[in-house]
Amino acid sequence: MRQRSWALLLALLLVLTPVTAHMEEAVTFIDDLGQTVTAFSPKRVAALSGSFAEIWLLAGGTLCCATQDAWDERALPLSADVVNVGSLKQPSAELLLKQGADFALLTPTLEGQRALGETLSAAGVTTAYFEVETFADYLRMLDCCTRMTGRPDLYNEYGERVAQKIAQIVKAYEGKPSPSVLLLRAYSTGVKAKNSQNNMVGAMLDELGCRNIADSQSGLLETLSMETIIAQDPDFIFITTMGADDEALSYLAKNLQSSPAWQGLTAVREGRCHVLPKALFHYKPNARWAESYQMLADFLYGQ
Incomplete structure (x- = not known):
């Protein structure tokens, strides 16, 4: 596909x-x-x-x-x-x-x-x-x-x-096993899950062969259920930020990352939870789109 x-x-x-x-x-x-x-x-x-x-x-x-x-x-x-x-x-x-x-x-x-x-x-x-x-x-x-x-x-x-x-x-990783991912967008007052539609990072992950758990668990888009995330236990977690980075990351740390349940996720325990740089994954990268794809591919499949 x-x-x-x-x-x-x-x-x-x-x-x-x-x-x-x-x-x-x-x-x-x-x-x-x-x-x-x-x-x-x-x-x-x-x-x-x-x-x-x-x-x-x-x-x-x-x-x-x-x-x-x-x-x-x-x-x-x-x-x-x-x-x-x-x-x-x-x-x-x-x-x-x-x-x-x-x-x-x-x-x-x-x-x-x-x-x-x-x-x-x-x-x-x-x-x-x-x-x-x-x-x-x-x-x-x-x-x-x-x-x-x-x-x-x-x-x-x-x-x-x-x-x-x-x-x-994209071609270099065709045929590889499809990793499962959780994509989150953090801001100063909340955190939301994003699927593969209508957002740049979700689309790139989809093209790189990932299975976004929010595509099949649509309830995550409305309510970030820790129970659902634990049940899905994604291979990778990717986080983008809106607004001031320090405020978004502070909210994330206090309301999600401090949870023992979060710390027990395989992606967190094994170092596969990544905060993505704003220049390539929040602002549109324009002439640097290939850099965005390459960074995700390196996280997913190794350099």
């Missing part, structure tokens, strides 16, 4: 590989809100997430505006004239319009950004919405961006080459 999915992804690369076009030619695509977007080599681009800002830069573009996380979370090499338009959840329409943006990259998953998109569209700014959760999503967005910048060479460098590395990593 995994071999077939990667064969399809590599075939998709051939379809998506952009052809060299004159910079002023219109680029048309369907975004993740289902709207048809037509762009004419945008010059004043606003990226309303740090991840989107990085993808636009990887595509050879320049920015006029970005949200605060582009500086705080990614430390992107943005020029001094790039304007901070506020938080990811509530970017400032006033600041963005003041900068004369002609194109905006938004996410449909945040209500504040969808409302902002309506304001921008009414003001004549072209908007495109992307929901990037998996490597395939990243490829699709990178394809759209490199088509708009007229840089197919950068799609090859930061898309095709990364896809080939990932395909090699």
